[in-house]
Amino acid sequence: MSVERTLSIIKPDATRRNLTGAIVDRFEKAGLRVVAQRRMQLSTAQAEAFYGVHRERPFFKSLVEFMTSGPVVVQVLEGEGAIAKNREVMGATNPANAAAGTIRKDFAESIEANSVHGSDAPETAANEIKFFFSDLDIVG
Numbered sequence: 704m705s706v707e708r709t710l711s712i713i714k715p716d717a718t719r720r721n722l723t724g725a726i727v728d729r730f731e732k733a734g735l736r737v738v739a740q741r742r743m744q745l746s747t748a749q750a751e752a753f754y755g756v757h758r759e760r761p762f763f764k765s766l767v768e769f770m771t772s773g774p775v776v777v778q779v780l781e782g783e784g785a786i787a788k789n790r791e792v793m794g795a796t797n798p799a800n801a802a803a804g805t806i807r808k809d810f811a812e813s814i815e816a817n818s819v820h821g822s823d824a825p826e827t828a829a830n831e832i833k834f835f836f837s838d839l840d841i842v843g
C-alpha cells in the first residue's frame with residue numbers, strides 16, 4: 704500500500720460540541736497525520752460547489768444549510784492507504800449503521816449531522832484537496 708492523502712472535514716455539529724481535538728486524536732491514533740488544516744466558515748456557494756455531485760439529491764438543500772450553519776475544520780490527512788483508513792475510522796455515513804468505536808458511531812447526531820466527511824477515492828481526494836488547499840499549504 705502506498706502513502707496517500709485524503710480530504711477530511713470536521714463538520715459543524717462537531718465543532719459546535721468542541722469535538723475537534725477528540726476527532727483529530729482518532730485520526731492520529733489510526734496512524735493518519737494532519738499535514739494541512741484550516742478552520743473556516745463555508746459560504747453557501749462553497750458548500751454547493753463542494754457537494755455539487757449531490758445537487759439532485761433530496762437532501763442537498765438541507766445539507767448545504769447544515770454545512771454553513773457553523774465553522775468546519777478542513778484537513779489533509781496523510782498515511783499508508785489514507786483514503787480507506789480514514790473511511791474505516793469514520794464509520795458508515797449513517798451513524799445507525801456505523802461500527803462500534805468509529806467516529807460516527809461515537810459522535811454523529813444523524814445521517815446529515817454525521818460529524819466528519821472523508822474523500823471516497825483517489826481522484827475525489829485529489830479534487831477535494833485542491834478545492835481547499837494549495838500545494839504550499841500542505842507540509843508533510
Ligand code: CMP
Nearest residue numbers: 757762766796814815816817819820821
Ligand atoms: P458526506 O460523507 O459528507 O457526503 C454527503 C453528505 O450528505 C453525507 O456525508 C451526509 O452529511 C449528508 N446526507 C444527508 N442525508 C443523506 C442521505 N440520505 N444519504 C447520504 N448522505 C446524506
